[in-house]
Amino acid sequence: MAHVPQIRIPATYMRGGTSKGVFFRLVDLPEAAQVPGEARDRLLMRVIGSPDPYQKQIDGMGGATSSTSKTVILSRSKSPDHDVDYLFGQVAIDKAFVDWSGNCGNLSAAVGPFAVANGLVDPARIPDNGVVEVRIWQVNIGKTIVCQVPITDGQVQETGDFELDGVTFPAAEVPVAFKDPADGEGAIFPTGNLVDDLEVPADVVEGGTLKATLINAGIPTVFVNAAELGYTGTELQEAINGDAEALARFETIRAHGAVKMGLIKDVAEAASRQHTPKVAFVAPPASYTSSSGKEVKPESIDLLVRALSMGKLHHAMMGTAAVAIASAAAIEGTLVNLAAGGGKRNAVTFGHPSGSLRVGAEASLTEGRWVIDEAVMSRSARVLMEGFVRIPGDSF
Structure with a gap:
Protein backbone atom coordinates (compact mmCIF):
# COMPACT_ATOMS: atom_id res chain seq x y z
CA MET A 1 0.00 0.00 0.00
CA VAL A 174 11.93 42.74 25.58
CA PRO A 175 9.48 45.26 27.09
CA VAL A 176 5.91 44.62 25.92
CA ALA A 177 3.00 47.06 26.15
CA PHE A 178 -0.59 45.90 25.70
CA LYS A 179 -2.67 48.87 24.54
CA ASP A 180 -6.28 49.10 25.74
CA PRO A 181 -6.12 45.40 26.65
CA ALA A 182 -9.81 44.77 27.28
CA ASP A 183 -10.52 41.58 25.34
CA GLY A 184 -12.53 42.37 22.20
CA GLU A 185 -15.01 45.25 22.29
CA GLY A 186 -16.70 44.38 25.56
CA ALA A 187 -16.53 46.10 28.93
CA ILE A 188 -13.61 45.36 31.25
CA PHE A 189 -16.12 44.14 33.83
CA PRO A 190 -18.79 42.27 31.83
CA THR A 191 -21.23 42.18 34.75
CA GLY A 192 -20.61 45.83 35.64
CA ASN A 193 -19.33 44.80 39.08
CA LEU A 194 -15.83 44.84 40.57
CA VAL A 195 -16.79 41.82 42.68
CA ASP A 196 -19.61 39.36 41.99
CA ASP A 197 -21.20 36.57 43.95
CA LEU A 198 -20.51 33.70 41.59
CA GLU A 199 -22.99 30.86 41.98
CA VAL A 200 -21.45 27.40 41.75
CA PRO A 201 -22.59 23.93 42.77
CA ALA A 202 -22.57 23.36 46.55
CA ASP A 203 -19.95 20.62 46.22
CA VAL A 204 -17.50 23.21 44.85
CA VAL A 205 -17.70 25.50 47.86
CA GLU A 206 -19.90 25.46 50.93
CA GLY A 207 -22.90 27.72 50.46
CA GLY A 208 -22.71 27.60 46.66
CA THR A 209 -21.32 31.11 46.12
CA LEU A 210 -17.83 32.52 45.69
CA LYS A 211 -16.65 36.10 45.65
CA ALA A 212 -15.20 36.66 42.18
CA THR A 213 -13.72 39.45 40.09
CA LEU A 214 -14.60 38.78 36.44
CA ILE A 215 -12.37 40.88 34.22
CA ASN A 216 -11.85 41.19 30.48
CA ALA A 217 -8.28 42.55 30.21
CA GLY A 218 -5.44 40.75 28.48
CA ILE A 219 -7.60 37.65 28.57
CA PRO A 220 -10.96 37.00 30.24
CA THR A 221 -10.12 35.90 33.78
CA VAL A 222 -12.06 34.72 36.81
CA PHE A 223 -10.28 35.75 40.03
CA VAL A 224 -11.32 34.16 43.33
CA ASN A 225 -9.91 34.26 46.87
CA ALA A 226 -7.60 31.38 47.73
CA ALA A 227 -8.91 31.21 51.29
CA GLU A 228 -12.49 30.55 50.15
CA LEU A 229 -11.24 27.38 48.48
CA GLY A 230 -9.05 26.29 51.37
CA TYR A 231 -5.77 27.38 49.78
CA THR A 232 -3.02 29.77 50.91
CA GLY A 233 -1.89 31.02 47.50
CA THR A 234 1.59 29.52 48.03
CA GLU A 235 0.74 26.23 46.27
CA LEU A 236 3.04 24.79 43.61
CA GLN A 237 1.98 22.74 40.60
CA GLU A 238 1.96 19.32 42.24
CA ALA A 239 -0.44 20.46 44.96
CA ILE A 240 -3.11 21.20 42.35
CA ASN A 241 -2.25 19.18 39.27
CA GLY A 242 -1.90 15.99 41.30
CA ASP A 243 -5.40 16.43 42.72
CA ALA A 244 -8.08 15.40 40.21
CA GLU A 245 -10.83 16.65 42.51
CA ALA A 246 -9.22 20.09 42.74
CA LEU A 247 -8.84 20.33 38.96
CA ALA A 248 -12.48 19.39 38.47
CA ARG A 249 -13.52 22.02 40.99
CA PHE A 250 -11.52 24.74 39.24
CA GLU A 251 -12.97 23.72 35.87
CA THR A 252 -16.47 24.03 37.31
CA ILE A 253 -15.64 27.51 38.64
CA ARG A 254 -14.22 28.45 35.24
CA ALA A 255 -17.30 27.20 33.41
CA HIS A 256 -19.72 29.10 35.66
CA GLY A 257 -17.54 32.19 35.40
CA ALA A 258 -17.63 31.94 31.60
CA VAL A 259 -21.43 31.90 31.67
CA LYS A 260 -21.53 34.87 34.06
CA MET A 261 -19.16 36.79 31.76
CA GLY A 262 -21.37 36.06 28.74
CA LEU A 263 -18.65 34.08 26.96
CA ILE A 264 -20.83 30.98 26.72
CA LYS A 265 -24.54 30.32 27.25
CA ASP A 266 -24.26 27.04 29.11
CA VAL A 267 -21.55 25.44 31.25
CA ALA A 268 -21.43 22.49 28.85
CA GLU A 269 -19.89 24.78 26.22
CA ALA A 270 -16.80 25.36 28.38
CA ALA A 271 -15.28 22.05 27.25
CA SER A 272 -14.86 23.42 23.71
CA ARG A 273 -13.48 26.75 24.93
CA GLN A 274 -10.55 25.72 27.11
CA HIS A 275 -8.23 28.67 26.44
CA THR A 276 -10.65 31.28 27.81
CA PRO A 277 -11.52 32.33 30.39
CA LYS A 278 -8.67 31.66 32.77
CA VAL A 279 -9.29 31.03 36.46
CA ALA A 280 -6.90 32.26 39.15
CA PHE A 281 -6.83 32.48 42.92
CA VAL A 282 -5.27 35.30 44.94
CA ALA A 283 -4.04 35.84 48.48
CA PRO A 284 -2.08 38.40 50.51
CA PRO A 285 1.73 38.07 50.58
CA ALA A 286 3.27 35.10 52.38
CA SER A 287 6.63 33.37 52.30
CA TYR A 288 7.16 30.23 50.22
CA THR A 289 9.79 28.31 48.30
CA SER A 290 9.35 28.49 44.54
CA SER A 291 9.62 25.48 42.23
CA SER A 292 13.29 26.34 41.55
CA GLY A 293 14.11 26.45 45.26
CA LYS A 294 14.15 30.24 45.40
CA GLU A 295 12.85 31.74 48.64
CA VAL A 296 10.10 34.30 48.02
CA LYS A 297 9.68 36.61 51.00
CA PRO A 298 6.42 38.45 51.71
CA GLU A 299 8.15 41.83 51.79
CA SER A 300 9.31 41.32 48.17
CA ILE A 301 5.80 40.93 46.72
CA ASP A 302 2.43 42.66 46.90
CA LEU A 303 0.24 39.56 46.59
CA LEU A 304 0.15 35.90 45.60
CA VAL A 305 -1.50 34.62 42.43
CA ARG A 306 -1.89 31.11 41.08
CA ALA A 307 -3.55 30.59 37.69
CA LEU A 308 -4.77 27.62 35.68
CA SER A 309 -4.37 27.25 31.93
CA MET A 310 -5.99 24.52 29.83
CA GLY A 311 -7.09 22.71 32.97
CA LYS A 312 -3.75 22.69 34.81
CA LEU A 313 -2.00 25.01 37.26
CA HIS A 314 0.53 27.05 35.27
CA HIS A 315 4.18 26.66 36.23
CA ALA A 316 4.64 30.44 36.31
CA MET A 317 2.10 32.92 34.89
CA MET A 318 0.50 33.34 31.50
CA GLY A 319 1.40 36.71 30.00
CA THR A 320 -2.20 37.60 29.25
CA ALA A 321 -3.21 36.66 32.81
CA ALA A 322 -0.41 38.93 34.05
CA VAL A 323 -2.10 41.74 32.10
CA ALA A 324 -5.37 40.85 33.81
CA ILE A 325 -3.59 40.92 37.20
CA ALA A 326 -2.03 44.32 36.49
CA SER A 327 -5.36 45.71 35.30
CA ALA A 328 -7.38 44.40 38.25
CA ALA A 329 -4.74 45.54 40.73
CA ALA A 330 -4.96 49.08 39.33
CA ILE A 331 -8.68 49.32 40.14
CA GLU A 332 -9.57 49.79 43.80
CA GLY A 333 -11.98 47.22 45.19
CA THR A 334 -11.28 44.19 42.99
CA LEU A 335 -10.20 40.98 44.69
CA VAL A 336 -6.73 41.38 43.17
CA ASN A 337 -6.45 44.96 44.46
CA LEU A 338 -7.68 43.96 47.92
CA ALA A 339 -5.24 41.02 48.12
CA ALA A 340 -2.47 43.53 47.38
CA GLY A 341 -3.59 45.70 50.27
CA GLY A 342 -6.06 47.94 48.46
CA GLY A 343 -5.57 51.56 47.47
CA LYS A 344 -4.54 53.14 44.20
CA ARG A 345 -1.57 51.55 42.48
CA ASN A 346 -0.14 51.43 38.96
CA ALA A 347 2.15 48.44 39.44
CA VAL A 348 2.34 45.27 41.51
CA THR A 349 4.82 42.48 42.06
CA PHE A 350 3.07 39.15 42.49
CA GLY A 351 4.35 35.78 43.58
CA HIS A 352 3.71 32.78 41.30
CA PRO A 353 4.90 29.15 41.47
CA SER A 354 8.25 29.90 39.80
CA GLY A 355 9.02 33.16 41.63
CA SER A 356 7.73 36.69 41.11
CA LEU A 357 6.89 39.16 38.38
CA ARG A 358 6.35 42.92 38.30
CA VAL A 359 3.59 44.23 36.04
CA GLY A 360 2.03 47.66 35.61
CA ALA A 361 -1.18 49.18 34.31
CA GLU A 362 -2.80 52.58 34.08
CA ALA A 363 -6.55 52.62 34.78
CA SER A 364 -9.04 55.46 34.42
CA LEU A 365 -12.77 55.83 35.01
CA THR A 366 -14.41 57.31 31.91
CA GLU A 367 -18.14 58.03 31.83
CA GLY A 368 -18.72 55.49 34.57
CA ARG A 369 -16.71 52.72 32.89
CA TRP A 370 -13.22 51.56 33.72
CA VAL A 371 -10.64 51.78 30.95
CA ILE A 372 -7.12 50.33 30.98
CA ASP A 373 -4.94 52.58 28.83
CA GLU A 374 -2.09 50.10 28.71
CA ALA A 375 -0.50 47.29 30.67
CA VAL A 376 3.25 46.71 30.57
CA MET A 377 5.69 43.97 31.48
CA SER A 378 9.14 42.78 30.48
CA ARG A 379 9.75 39.41 28.89
CA SER A 380 12.52 37.81 26.84
Missing part, protein backbone atom coordinates in the same frame (compact mmCIF):
# COMPACT_ATOMS: atom_id res chain seq x y z
CA ALA A 2 1.37 3.40 -1.01
CA HIS A 3 1.64 6.09 1.62
CA VAL A 4 1.62 9.83 1.12
CA PRO A 5 5.10 11.25 1.77
CA GLN A 6 5.82 13.95 4.30
CA ILE A 7 5.83 17.59 3.32
CA ARG A 8 8.02 20.25 4.88
CA ILE A 9 6.92 23.71 5.95
CA PRO A 10 9.24 26.60 6.87
CA ALA A 11 8.92 27.23 10.61
CA THR A 12 10.70 28.61 13.64
CA TYR A 13 10.53 27.16 17.14
CA MET A 14 10.70 30.02 19.64
CA ARG A 15 10.53 30.70 23.33
CA GLY A 16 8.63 33.80 24.34
CA GLY A 17 8.49 34.54 28.07
CA THR A 18 7.60 31.29 29.83
CA SER A 19 6.02 29.69 26.74
CA LYS A 20 7.24 27.99 23.58
CA GLY A 21 5.55 27.73 20.21
CA VAL A 22 5.95 26.99 16.52
CA PHE A 23 5.97 30.20 14.43
CA PHE A 24 4.94 30.37 10.79
CA ARG A 25 4.77 33.07 8.18
CA LEU A 26 1.31 32.95 6.63
CA VAL A 27 2.77 32.86 3.10
CA ASP A 28 4.79 29.75 3.95
CA LEU A 29 1.76 27.64 4.88
CA PRO A 30 0.22 25.31 2.28
CA GLU A 31 -2.48 27.16 0.36
CA ALA A 32 -5.35 25.32 2.03
CA ALA A 33 -4.06 26.39 5.47
CA GLN A 34 -3.59 30.04 4.57
CA VAL A 35 -7.24 30.66 5.42
CA PRO A 36 -9.09 29.83 8.63
CA GLY A 37 -10.83 26.47 8.70
CA GLU A 38 -10.48 22.75 9.15
CA ALA A 39 -7.37 22.38 6.98
CA ARG A 40 -5.45 24.94 9.04
CA ASP A 41 -6.55 23.42 12.34
CA ARG A 42 -5.66 19.88 11.26
CA LEU A 43 -2.25 21.00 10.00
CA LEU A 44 -1.39 22.79 13.26
CA MET A 45 -2.60 19.87 15.38
CA ARG A 46 -0.39 17.47 13.38
CA VAL A 47 2.61 19.79 13.76
CA ILE A 48 2.15 19.92 17.53
CA GLY A 49 1.24 16.22 17.88
CA SER A 50 -2.42 16.40 18.86
CA PRO A 51 -4.82 14.95 19.69
CA ASP A 52 -2.75 12.61 21.83
CA PRO A 53 -4.59 10.29 24.27
CA TYR A 54 -1.24 9.66 25.95
CA GLN A 55 -0.97 13.43 26.57
CA LYS A 56 2.76 13.44 25.71
CA GLN A 57 2.78 14.84 22.14
CA ILE A 58 5.72 12.57 21.36
CA ASP A 59 4.95 12.64 17.61
CA GLY A 60 4.97 16.42 17.33
CA MET A 61 6.55 19.67 18.45
CA GLY A 62 4.37 20.13 21.52
CA GLY A 63 5.75 19.73 25.02
CA ALA A 64 2.64 18.21 26.65
CA THR A 65 1.77 21.34 28.62
CA SER A 66 -0.45 24.32 27.83
CA SER A 67 2.72 26.48 27.80
CA THR A 68 4.27 24.46 24.98
CA SER A 69 1.27 23.46 22.86
CA LYS A 70 1.10 26.72 20.94
CA THR A 71 1.22 27.99 17.36
CA VAL A 72 1.65 31.44 15.84
CA ILE A 73 0.91 32.67 12.30
CA LEU A 74 2.37 36.02 11.24
CA SER A 75 2.05 38.23 8.19
CA ARG A 76 2.71 41.80 7.13
CA SER A 77 -0.05 43.89 8.64
CA LYS A 78 -2.96 45.03 6.55
CA SER A 79 -3.08 48.15 8.73
CA PRO A 80 -0.74 51.06 7.95
CA ASP A 81 -0.44 51.69 11.71
CA HIS A 82 0.99 48.23 12.43
CA ASP A 83 3.95 46.19 11.25
CA VAL A 84 2.67 42.66 11.67
CA ASP A 85 -0.61 40.77 12.10
CA TYR A 86 -0.34 38.13 14.83
CA LEU A 87 -2.70 35.16 15.06
CA PHE A 88 -2.38 32.75 17.98
CA GLY A 89 -3.67 29.17 18.12
CA GLN A 90 -3.74 27.23 21.40
CA VAL A 91 -3.66 23.55 20.47
CA ALA A 92 -5.45 21.17 22.82
CA ILE A 93 -3.29 18.26 23.93
CA ASP A 94 -5.68 15.29 24.10
CA LYS A 95 -8.59 16.71 22.13
CA ALA A 96 -8.96 17.54 18.44
CA PHE A 97 -9.32 21.29 18.39
CA VAL A 98 -7.41 24.55 18.19
CA ASP A 99 -8.71 27.38 20.38
CA TRP A 100 -8.57 30.77 18.63
CA SER A 101 -10.48 32.66 21.33
CA GLY A 102 -7.60 34.55 22.94
CA ASN A 103 -4.03 35.76 22.83
CA CYS A 104 -0.79 34.42 24.31
CA GLY A 105 0.92 37.23 26.19
CA ASN A 106 4.18 35.35 26.64
CA LEU A 107 4.59 34.59 22.95
CA SER A 108 3.73 38.21 22.17
CA ALA A 109 7.30 38.99 23.26
CA ALA A 110 8.63 36.70 20.52
CA VAL A 111 6.45 38.19 17.78
CA GLY A 112 8.49 41.39 17.56
CA PRO A 113 11.87 39.64 17.26
CA PHE A 114 10.47 37.14 14.73
CA ALA A 115 8.96 39.96 12.66
CA VAL A 116 12.28 41.82 12.51
CA ALA A 117 14.32 38.72 11.69
CA ASN A 118 11.90 37.53 8.99
CA GLY A 119 11.46 40.70 6.96
CA LEU A 120 8.04 41.72 8.28
CA VAL A 121 9.31 45.11 9.52
CA ASP A 122 10.49 47.86 7.15
CA PRO A 123 14.32 47.56 7.09
CA ALA A 124 14.58 51.36 7.04
CA ARG A 125 13.18 51.43 10.59
CA ILE A 126 15.73 49.00 12.00
CA PRO A 127 18.79 50.74 13.51
CA ASP A 128 22.30 49.30 13.39
CA ASN A 129 22.30 49.48 17.17
CA GLY A 130 19.49 50.43 19.51
CA VAL A 131 15.84 49.47 19.77
CA VAL A 132 13.12 49.13 17.14
CA GLU A 133 9.48 49.52 18.15
CA VAL A 134 7.37 46.81 16.52
CA ARG A 135 3.64 47.51 16.42
CA ILE A 136 1.64 44.30 16.41
CA TRP A 137 -2.02 43.82 15.56
CA GLN A 138 -3.30 40.94 17.70
CA VAL A 139 -5.86 39.39 15.38
CA ASN A 140 -7.59 37.10 17.91
CA ILE A 141 -8.75 39.96 20.14
CA GLY A 142 -8.35 42.95 17.83
CA LYS A 143 -5.84 44.85 19.95
CA THR A 144 -2.45 46.56 19.62
CA ILE A 145 0.72 45.26 21.25
CA VAL A 146 4.01 47.14 21.12
CA CYS A 147 7.34 45.30 21.44
CA GLN A 148 10.64 47.07 22.04
CA VAL A 149 13.14 44.83 20.25
CA PRO A 150 16.86 45.30 20.99
CA ILE A 151 19.13 45.44 17.94
CA THR A 152 22.90 44.91 17.78
CA ASP A 153 24.82 45.23 14.52
CA GLY A 154 21.54 45.30 12.62
CA GLN A 155 20.34 41.97 14.03
CA VAL A 156 17.92 41.05 16.80
CA GLN A 157 19.83 40.76 20.07
CA GLU A 158 18.67 37.65 21.91
CA THR A 159 21.34 37.22 24.57
CA GLY A 160 21.54 39.37 27.67
CA ASP A 161 21.38 39.44 31.45
CA PHE A 162 17.61 39.88 31.96
CA GLU A 163 16.30 37.17 34.27
CA LEU A 164 12.70 35.97 34.24
CA ASP A 165 11.40 33.61 36.92
CA GLY A 166 10.19 30.46 35.20
CA VAL A 167 12.97 30.62 32.59
CA THR A 168 16.30 29.02 33.53
CA PHE A 169 18.74 31.15 31.55
CA PRO A 170 19.01 34.95 31.17
CA ALA A 171 18.41 36.66 27.83
CA ALA A 172 17.81 40.12 26.33
CA GLU A 173 14.94 42.09 27.83
CA ALA A 381 12.50 35.72 23.68
CA ARG A 382 14.85 33.45 21.79
CA VAL A 383 14.93 31.33 18.64
CA LEU A 384 15.40 27.69 19.66
CA MET A 385 15.40 26.14 16.19
CA GLU A 386 14.60 27.24 12.68
CA GLY A 387 14.18 25.48 9.38
CA PHE A 388 11.27 23.18 8.49
CA VAL A 389 8.68 21.12 10.29
CA ARG A 390 7.54 17.94 8.56
CA ILE A 391 4.11 16.34 8.60
CA PRO A 392 2.47 13.60 6.51
CA GLY A 393 1.06 15.14 3.36
CA ASP A 394 -2.44 13.83 4.03
CA SER A 395 -2.63 15.35 7.54
CA PHE A 396 -4.87 18.17 6.42
